Amino acid sequence: MRWLLGLWFAPISFLVAWFVLASHDWNLGTFFFSREMYDLVFAIYGKTLGVAPESLPPLVARALVLDSAIVLALYAFRRRKVIAGWLRSRTQVSRVAARRDRTLDSLSSAP
Numbered sequence: 001m002r003w004l005l006g007l008w009f010a011p012i013s014f015l016v017a018w019f020v021l022a023s024h025d026w027n028l029g030t031f032f033f034s035r036e037m038y039d040l041v042f043a044i045y046g047k048t049l050g051v052a053p054e055s056l057p058p059l060v061a062r063a064l065v066l067d068s069a070i071v072l073a074l075y076a077f078r079r080r081k082v083i084a085g086w087l088r089s090r091t092q093v094s095r096v097a098a099r100r101d102r103t104l105d106s107l108s109s110a111p
Contacts, residue, residue, distance in 0.1 A: 001078055008071050016064065023057065 021028065022038035031037055039053070046053035076083060 001075060005071070005075060008067075012064065012068065019057075019060065019064075 018033065020026075021033040022035060025035035025038075027034040042053040042056045046056055049056075
């Protein structure tokens with residue numbers, strides 16, 4: 001599972017970094033992160049798919065979000081027992097704290 005997360009996280013984080021930097025033209029002195037490269041990539045991609053290049057960035061962003069959700073859901077499913085135990089311990093701690101707060105409110109020993 002760690003390999004899956006690692007092999008997923010590395011290219012996705014690189015793609016998101018390029019996507020954000022190039023779309024805002026924060027080129028860091030390189031052509032790769034420039035807005036020209038961004039427009040060129042989406043023009044080629046749009047021509048290949050037969051879609052308007054302006055409609056592709058939102059589609060790519062949605063695909064990244066969906067892919068990320070699927071991978072994280074797989075990870076959560078694989079670790080469901082650990083996650084359930086953690087949630088149980090968190091609710092148990094909150095119940096103990098609530099019970100303690102109720103007992104602190106009635107510390108009066110007067111009849």
